[in-house]
Amino acid sequence: MNARPDPIAPATEAAPAPKDAQPPAPTRGRRRLLMLSVPLVLVLAGAGAWLFGGRYITTDNAYIHQPMTTISPDVSGRVSDVLVTENQSVTAGTPLFRLDPTDYRIALDTADAGLASARLAVAQQRAAFQTAQAQLQASKAIEDVKDRELKRQQQLTDRGIGTQASLDEATIAFRSASNAVTLAQRQLDAAAAALGGDPEADTDTLPSVRAALAAREAAERHLKQTEISAASDGTVSQIESLNVGQFIAAGTGIATLVDSGQTWVEANFKETQLAELHPGQPVTIDVDAYPGLELTGTVESLASATGSQFSLIPAQNATGNWVKVVQRVPVRIQIQTTADRPLRDGMSVSVSVDTGHDRLERLK
DSSP, X not given: OOOOOOTTOOOOOOOOOOTTOOOOHHHHHHHHHHHHHHHHHHHHHHHHHHHHOOSEXXXXXXXXXXXXXXXXXXXXXXXXXXXXXXXXXXXXXXXXXXXXXXXXXXHHHHHHHHHHHHHHHHHHHHHHHHHHHHHHHHHHHHHHHHHHHHHHHHHHHHHTOSOHHHHHHHHHHHHHHHHHHHHHHHHHHHHHHHTXXXXXSOGGGSHHHHHHHHHXXXXXXXXXXXXXXXXXXXEEESOXXXXXXXXXXXXXXXXXXXXXXXXXXXXXXXXXXXXXXXXXXXXXXXXXXXXXXXXXXXXXXXXXXXXXXXXXXXXXOOSTTOOOOOOEEEEEEEEOSOOSSOOOTTOEEEEEEEOSOOHHHHHO
């Protein structure tokens, strides 16, 4: 009877490989080549990226700017009307608010009265001048008569007909008449001086009248300044705190007018980026508030100092614990394209300046 194999008998195991067995030689070569080529490729790629890069200088430390004008009255007064609301768009010349004009209207009436008084005084001075002229003419006529009388008495005395007493009386009368002419001439000169030395000058050109005219013009100007208007097109902001009845001193800031018609970008570049920045270079502008909106512009100018130098308290680095910090220089960028969405002062943007050449071209 044939014996059956034991079903639980273990299968024959393969002989273990020797412990000192090595991979084939081609595999070891490929591995070394791979280990050397990967770093080399990375170095070449990095060097190429550095050499062929550097054409575009970018920063996201940039903001939209628009002119902001502080609205303040030129005269003091109490608010009588507020004519605009917060964030209202206005055009140049639009009335914003009014001050009570009563005191300034009274001042204008007083200036009108002063001007009329000055013109009346000039009219009186002209009459005095004419009177002085008439007195001078009369004095000269009397002087002529007394001169003829003196000559006649002198002839009679020379002939022995006239007496010495009559000659003396004629002499005294002539001298009195001459003195009257001199006095009349002085009065005429004084009347002419009161008229500015030119009796024929126009009334409104005389100093006293010009002063009265200036006072009236100032009073009229102050009256007009009780109505405060927008100096330019823009949006009114921070005016919600202005109330009727509130007293405002001259020069006090009340609100702000943001002129959206003039817009530029102020980009703060690192000082290490300034070597290749020049006015006139093209710029691409991305507005954070409007993804996908891309504007174009040009570099207009570079600031004359870093931003820290324009701060209220500039940094003092003459201390022992000084730490070097890369400074930033403001660069003004003019926007050339028109945005189809409103740009507001202070919005964040990212800018990219095209220098026109990469680092490899600079090294040549």
